[in-house]
Structure formats: C-alpha cells, structure tokens
Amino acid sequence: MPPAGRRLRAERLAPYALVAPAVLVVVALRLYPLALGVNFSFTGDGERDGTAVGLDNYATLFDDPLFLGALRNVGLLVLLLPVAVAIPGLLATFIYLRVPGHRLFRGVYFFPAVLSPVIAGAIFNLLLAFDGPANALLGTVGLGPVDWLGDPDVALFAVVGVHVWATFGMALVVFLAGFATLDPSLLDAARIDGAALPRLLRHVIVPGLTRTIQFVFVTTMIGLLTSMFGLLYVMTGGGPGGATYLPEYYIWIQQGQLDRPALASAASTVLFLVMVVVGLLQISLLRRSGRVD
Amino acid sequence: MRARWLASIPMAALALVTIYPLVFTTNVALKTRREYVLDRFSPAGSPRPDNLATAWTSVGMGGYFATSLIVVTCAVALLLWLGSMAGFALGSLRFRGSRALYLGCLAALFIPFQVIMVPLARTMTTLGLIDTRPGLVLAYVAQFLPFTIFLMASYYAHVPPEIVDAARIDGNTLFGVYRRIMLPIGTPALISAGILDALFCWNDVLIALLLMPSAENRTLMVGVTSLRGQYSDDIPTFAAGVLIAAVPVLIVYLFFQRHIAEGVAAGSTKG
Numbered sequence: 050m051p052p053a054g055r056r057l058r059a060e061r062l063a064p065y066a067l068v069a070p071a072v073l074v075v076v077a078l079r080l081y082p083l084a085l086g087v088n089f090s091f092t093g094d095g096e097r098d099g100t101a102v103g104l105d106n107y108a109t110l111f112d113d114p115l116f117l118g119a120l121r122n123v124g125l126l127v128l129l130l131p132v133a134v135a136i137p138g139l140l141a142t143f144i145y146l147r148v149p150g151h152r153l154f155r156g157v158y159f160f161p162a163v164l165s166p167v168i169a170g171a172i173f174n175l176l177l178a179f180d181g182p183a184n185a186l187l188g189t190v191g192l193g194p195v196d197w198l199g200d201p202d203v204a205l206f207a208v209v210g211v212h213v214w215a216t217f218g219m220a221l222v223v224f225l226a227g228f229a230t231l232d233p234s235l236l237d238a239a240r241i242d243g244a245a246l247p248r249l250l251r252h253v254i255v256p257g258l259t260r261t262i263q264f265v266f267v268t269t270m271i272g273l274l275t276s277m278f279g280l281l282y283v284m285t286g287g288g289p290g291g292a293t294y295l296p297e298y299y300i301w302i303q304q305g306q307l308d309r310p311a312l313a314s315a316a317s318t319v320l321f322l323v324m325v326v327v328g329l330l331q332i333s334l335l336r337r338s339g340r341v342d
Numbered sequence: 343m344r345a346r347w348l349a350s351i352p353m354a355a356l357a358l359v360t361i362y363p364l365v366f367t368t369n370v371a372l373k374t375r376r377e378y379v380l381d382r383f384s385p386a387g388s389p390r391p392d393n394l395a396t397a398w399t400s401v402g403m404g405g406y407f408a409t410s411l412i413v414v415t416c417a418v419a420l421l422l423w424l425g426s427m428a429g430f431a432l433g434s435l436r437f438r439g440s441r442a443l444y445l446g447c448l449a450a451l452f453i454p455f456q457v458i459m460v461p462l463a464r465t466m467t468t469l470g471l472i473d474t475r476p477g478l479v480l481a482y483v484a485q486f487l488p489f490t491i492f493l494m495a496s497y498y499a500h501v502p503p504e505i506v507d508a509a510r511i512d513g514n515t516l517f518g519v520y521r522r523i524m525l526p527i528g529t530p531a532l533i534s535a536g537i538l539d540a541l542f543c544w545n546d547v548l549i550a551l552l553l554m555p556s557a558e559n560r561t562l563m564v565g566v567t568s569l570r571g572q573y574s575d576d577i578p579t580f581a582a583g584v585l586i587a588a589v590p591v592l593i594v595y596l597f598f599q600r601h602i603a604e605g606v607a608a609g610s611t612k613g
Contacts, residue, residue: 059515064516067430074480075488078481150350150354157357297456
C-alpha cells in the first residue's frame with residue numbers, strides 16, 4: 050500500500066495519463082506538421098532548399114495557370130454545393146414522410162457511401178467510356194456520344210457527379226438523424242392543415258433543421274475540397290489539359306511527382322486559407338438566412 | 343397520399359441508377375474478353391470465375407490484401423484504445439485544461455490531410471518510418487484519432503456521472519473505472535467508431551500512396567489504381583480486380599449498415 054499522499058497525487062494526474070498518448074499523437078503528427086508546413090512554404094526548393102525566400106513560392110503559384118485553374122475549379126464546386134446538399138435533403142424528406150419503399154431506398158442510397166473513391170472511379174471509368182453504358186443510354190434517346198472524361202468542359206462535372214453519387218448517402222443519413230429530432234406533432238399539424246410539400250419544407254422542415262443543414266453544408270464543402278483526390282487520380286489524372294485540377298491534386302503532383310515540397314506547402318497553405326474563408330462565409334450566410342426565417 | 347406514390351417513381355429510378363454501376367461491373371467481371379468486346383451489356387453467358395482468379399494471382403492482389411488487412415487492423419485497435427481513453431477523460435471528467443484539450447481535438451478534426459502531407463512525409467522520413475507498415479499505421483491513427491475521440495467523448499458525456507463516482511467509492515482507481523466500467527458501457531460507440539475507422543483506413547488512397555512508395559508495400563486500394571495500366575486491353579480482368587477490392591466493404595456494409603449509419607448520425611447530431 051503506497052502512502053495516501055502519493056496515491057492522491059497519482060489520482061490527480063490520472064486524467065492526464067489517460068489523454069497523454071492521444072495528445073502526443075495529435076500534436077506530433079497533425080498540429081506540428083501544420084506549423085512546419087506553413088514554415089516550409091517560405092523556404093526554397095531544389096538548390097535553394099532550406100533558405101528563406103519570402104513570398105516567392107506564392108508568387109510562383111499565382112503565376113501558374115494550373116494552380117489558377119485549380120482555384121477556378123474550387124469556385125465552380127462552391128457554386129455546385131447547394132445542389133449537392135439539396136439532393137440528399139429532398140430524398141431524406143421523402144424517406145421521412147414514408148413514401149412507399151422508403152426502407153429499401155434508404156438502404157440502397159447509402160450503399161455507395163462505403164465504397165472507396167478509387168473503386169467508384171474505376172467503376173465509372175467503365176460506365177463513362179466512349180462506348181460504355183452512359184453513352185449507350187444517350188444513344189437510345191438520340192443524343193450523340195459525350196466524351197465524358199476527355200472533354201475539358203465536361204470532365205470536371207463528370208467527376209463531381211461521381212463524387213455526389215458516392216457520397217450523398219452519408220449526407221442522407223445525417224439528414225435523417227436531424228429529422229429524428231424534429232417534433233412529429235408539428236408535421237402532423239401541418240399535414241392536417243393540408244399544407245402542400247413546398248410549404249411544409251419552407252415553414253416546418255427547413256427552420257427545424259437549420260443546424261443539420263449547416264452541418265451538411267460544411268461537411269459537403271470539406272468533402273468537395275479534400276476528398277476528390279482518389280477520383281481525380283483514377284479517372285482523369287488532372288486532365289484533359291489540366292481541366293480537372295483541384296488544389297489537393299496540385300499539391301500531390303508538386304510534392305510527389307515534381308519534387309517541389311516548398312511549392313506544394315505554399316499550395317497547402319492556400320488551400321487551408323480557402324477552406325477557412327469559405328467555411329466562415331458559409332456559417333455567417335447560413336446564420337443570417339436562419340434568422341430571416 | 344397520391345403525391346407520395348408519385349415521389350416513389352423518381353426515387354425508384356434513382357435507386358436503380360445507384361445500384362446499376364455495380365451490377366454492370368459484376369457482369370463484366372464474369373465475361374470473357376470476347377464476350378465483352380462483342381456485347382458489353384448482355385448477361386455473361388456462362389459466368390467465369392477465372393477472371394477473379396487471374397486478378398487475385400497475377401496482379402498480386404493477395405499480397406496487397408494482406409498489407410491492407412494488417413495495417414487496418416492495427417490502426418483500428420490503436421484508434422479504439424487511445425480514442426476511448428481520451429474520450430472517457432474528456433467526455434466525463436472535469437480537470438484543469440480538459441476544455442482546452444477537447445477544443446484542440448475539434449480543431450485538429452478540421453485540418454485536412456492535404457495541408458499537412460508534405461511536412462508529414464518529411465517527418466516520417468526523418469523518423470525512418472517512410473515505406474513501413476508501422477509508419478502507415480501511425481499516420482492513420484493520427485488522421486482519424488480526433489474523430490474517434492470526438493465520437494467516444496460525446497457518448498461518454500451521456501453516461502451519468504454517478505456511475506463513475508460509485509465506482510470510485512468502491513475503491514477503483516481512475517484506470518480501474520475506465521477498464522471495468524467505461525469500456526464495457528462504451529461497447530456500442532466502440533463498434534460504430536471501429537467500423538467507421540476501418541472503412542476510412544481501408545478506403546484511403548492518398549495517405550497510402552504518399553507513405554508507401556514501393557510496389558511491394560502497396561495497399562489494396564493503391565493496387566486497384568495500378569490495375570488500369572496493366573489491364574487496359576483486358577477490361578473483364580480489370581473489373582474482376584475492382585470487384586475483389588469492393589467485396590470486403592460490401593460485406594461489412596450488409597452486416598453493419600445500422601452501426602455505420604448510427605456512427606455517422608452520432609457524429610452529426612451531438613456536435
């Protein structure tokens with residue numbers, strides 16, 4: 050039996066012992082690299098490795114048409130965001146209202162969400178091939194074949210479409226969890242009043258789910274900006290002609306293929322800032338619209 | 343009432359669109375090359391499992407599969423252990439600095455891997471962990487630990503504090519409370535977190551690509567990305583390889599669909 054004093058001190062320190070290993074891992078392999086990366090972005094590559102170069106990397110970035118194209122694509126994705134949120138939102142509404150077959154729909158819709166982007170990309174490489182099922186379907190209604198992944202104007206939309214196919218099940222589940230917190234009597238009252246669906250959405254569902262909608266907006270945006278790599282890598286490799294570059298793919302190419310870690314770090318820092326800015330904008334916009342209702 | 347039936351029709355069409363890509367791929371995987379070239383839509387005449395065997399052996403998918411299995415198992419075990427300890431401390435105990443630590447964890451949740459991947463690769467090289475399984479395990483643990491802690495902490499926050507107090511009065515140390523009380527109580531959350539973490543690690547391609555450059559260390563998903571180049575003129579074998587990589591995940595989905603959905607929902611509603 051150790052003396053009481055030492056036991057007490059051990060007990061006081063016990064909570065810290067419980068969190069210590071986790072804190073160590075998170076600090077060493079997430080927070081420290083973040084600081085290191087920002088630091089890296091102000092140093093040179095190649096012959097100037099390790100020397101301070103000020104904002105040179107950032108100047109290089111904003112002169113690089115590939116990087117500017119990647120940022121333009123981010124703008125496009127942000128514009129597509131409402132669509133990517135509305136689809137699972139509406140589907141969840143119908144499932145919640147128990148349309149015939151809602152159980153089956155729920156199970157089927159969620160299933161692509163567990164597939165790796167690599168597998169989704171590989172499957173759609175087959176489907177979107179020039180002589181594949183997608184063009185065959187268009188052919189039956191008399192539309193010419195589309196070069197889904199080879200046409201610079203179409204390729205990004207094709208990849209985003211696959212991303213939505215592969216992820217909307219997650220958002221659907223989040224929406225359904227939000228619906229579970231709604232007061233059912235509100236909906237029943239609205240139904241008895243004979244409220245049509247658009248009114249129901251506007252006056253009961255959207256105001257009741259403000260927090261869920263915010264959450265889905267933010268997570269969908271993070272998904273669009275940071276989990277498209279697998280699809281880009283398998284489906285387009287950033288092509289055709291750099292048309293499907295996104296910042297994350299640019300970072301990968303500069304770091305892994307062209308051996309320019311400092312430039313890649315600068316791109317990382319820009320991506321991080323873009324995410325922070327878009328996230329804050331979203332939250333303030335959504336807050337304001339929430340108050341208007 | 344009639345309106346609900348109307349909604350069912352486009353939803354059923356969408357369900358078909360959701361499921362068809364996998365049906366098509368499965369069908370292609372069971373065809374011969376000749377059947378595929380002649381007509382890619384007809385059902386496979388006589389289903390041929392030898393494409394699967396070819397993909398498994400000649401590409402070396404068996405080896406990739408083993409690497410993935412070992413790495414994911416170790417990563418998930420570590421994630422659950424560290425995540426439940428920290429989650430218990432941050433979710434149900436109050437101590438100096440606990441709030442700050444919790445917020446730090448939440449902040450780490452929002453650092454995308456792309457932002458830290460360059461310095462992380464360098465750090466791993468310095469530590470001599472690049473291109474090794476332990477290195478990849480550590481990277482996965484670091485990547486998904488904030489999420490795991492968050493899930494466990496929000497679960498433990500709903501456990502009545504009297505339970506902890508009573509166990510302390512019975513003479514348990516804090517570690518005793520964790521081991522004898524909190525781990526068993528936390529089983530549902532541990533299952534949800536474990537399955538989600540396993541899916542994240544299993545499906546990852548970017549981290550594995552970055553930290554495992556040599557061919558013999560490929561994980562299964564990185565292996566799938568290399569299939570395309572090898573089988574560009576043999577689509578059925580390519581489809582078979584893709585199918586092999588998808589099967590474990592589909593099995594997990596069929597058995598644990600409820601747990602996966604619960605984990606996703608818990609992560610969203612308690613935030």
